Amino acid sequence: QxxxxxxxxxxxxxxxxxxxxxxxxxxxxxxxxPEELRIKALKMGANIIEYVFNDSGD
Structure with a gap:
């Protein structure tokens, strides 16, 4: 959450x-x-980083 x-x-x-x-x-x-949970954590972290660097706030 x-x-x-x-x-x-x-x-x-x-x-x-x-x-x-x-x-x-x-x-x-x-x-x-488990590997599936680790991949989900990595994807979530990557999505947060991508949002920080690419969201223009528009």
């Missing part, structure tokens, strides 16, 4: 609740998460 704070129509803060995306980014042996 994610929440955001908008300022002048632009997302300036994103907070995820009961979720630690970083668990899916670490070595598989650290948290022993």
């Amino acid at each position: 994610g929440f955001g704070i908008l300022f002048k129509g632009r997302l300036v803060c994103f907070y995820n609740y009961e979720c630690d995306l970083g668990d899916g980014w670490e070595d598989p042996e650290v948290h022993e998460d």
